[in-house]
Amino acid sequence: MSEPDAASRGLRVVVVGATGNVGSSLVQTLSQDSRVASVLGLARRLPDWPLDRTAWARVDLSTGSVAEADLTGYFRAADAVVHLGWLMQPTHDPLTTWRTNVLGTVRVLNAVAAAGVPALIHASSVGAYSPGPKDRPVTESYPTHGWPQAAYTREKAYLERVLDIFARDHPRTRVVRMRPGFIFKRESAMQQRRLFMGPLLPHRLVRSSLLPFVPDLPGLRLQVLHTSDAADAYRQAVVRDVRGAFNVAAGPVVDAEMLARILGARTVPVYRPLVRGAVAAAWHARLLPASPQLFDAMVRMPVMDTTRAMDELGWSPRYTAEETLTEFLHGLREGAGMDTPTLTARLPGGRLKEMATGVGGRD
Numbered sequence: 001m002s003e004p005d006a007a008s009r010g011l012r013v014v015v016v017g018a019t020g021n022v023g024s025s026l027v028q029t030l031s032q033d034s035r036v037a038s039v040l041g042l043a044r045r046l047p048d049w050p051l052d053r054t055a056w057a058r059v060d061l062s063t064g065s066v067a068e069a070d071l072t073g074y075f076r077a078a079d080a081v082v083h084l085g086w087l088m089q090p091t092h093d094p095l096t097t098w099r100t101n102v103l104g105t106v107r108v109l110n111a112v113a114a115a116g117v118p119a120l121i122h123a124s125s126v127g128a129y130s131p132g133p134k135d136r137p138v139t140e141s142y143p144t145h146g147w148p149q150a151a152y153t154r155e156k157a158y159l160e161r162v163l164d165i166f167a168r169d170h171p172r173t174r175v176v177r178m179r180p181g182f183i184f185k186r187e188s189a190m191q192q193r194r195l196f197m198g199p200l201l202p203h204r205l206v207r208s209s210l211l212p213f214v215p216d217l218p219g220l221r222l223q224v225l226h227t228s229d230a231a232d233a234y235r236q237a238v239v240r241d242v243r244g245a246f247n248v249a250a251g252p253v254v255d256a257e258m259l260a261r262i263l264g265a266r267t268v269p270v271y272r273p274l275v276r277g278a279v280a281a282a283w284h285a286r287l288l289p290a291s292p293q294l295f296d297a298m299v300r301m302p303v304m305d306t307t308r309a310m311d312e313l314g315w316s317p318r319y320t321a322e323e324t325l326t327e328f329l330h331g332l333r334e335g336a337g338m339d340t341p342t343l344t345a346r347l348p349g350g351r352l353k354e355m356a357t358g359v360g361g362r363d
Contacts, residue, residue, distance in 0.1 A: 012079050013036055013079065014039075014081045014082070015041050015084065016076045017123075021188040022190075031052045031346065038055070079236075083105065084234075085105075104160060111175065131147060134303055176245075178237065179248070182224045185324075189337070199355050213260075215267075216267040221255050233246065236315050246309040248315065
């Protein structure tokens, strides 16, 4: 007797990087979808988190051939693999992020091919795009060469070329590339504080009474979306017969005026090289984990057109950009997190250990 098809037995989905900001929301939304029979969450550090129809396994993408063999075993009989695994730190050691993000993704792709998985959904980013316009949106056909000086954007752009080759060589695998804006939720607040802002940012500083002004920087026009909306876009890519790239972001575009409104502050024009110099000084002094090269990339990212995601995925965000940022800032004030190793509100040793082990120098 032949095995029933995916539609009749339910989809078997593997999520790589299942305990981070997007992964934690995606496994939840997949576990609640009646079309999904099972979810396998792969992560470097396993959570103590029971979910319906969800199992967990440990995988470290930074390792070599053994990890690839493990991945092939985990992927076998899967209907879709969603690859979210990514290492943002250490920014002072780009070779480490390259080994995990680029070489680790190549291992994922090799395992997808070896296991014959019908669908691969890959987490790309607005950061994969070449510098572009802020006054008009770009579609998915816009060049994806990134900003070469920043490790994050360089790696995202490089993987776009790797995916081009993979899609050409494996036409039977449905390849989807999600290109989201900046993704936030309340429960990711402490993780993102650790990744981008560092241990010196007091929670209370994000209160409007202590922030009288917001710097109005040339190029500060960004797109964000709520993590649950990003997870829904990935879910739609799993269950729908779609291919190619999809821009996903909420409106309106974030600028200094919006940030000032959220914080009850006023905008003040600031010379961009002055801010860039301060970021560079803090990063070199190991006081700030976000690199000045990432700042350079951020102010050059284009504004994206999300029409294709709405038309072909049937996707639309439930949260506006302003609602998303407001929720995230509340999470920062409250020190919010959740019960996964990645999103925990407090690491062992707290902020003092963050300082002692090197800001921007470890994952």
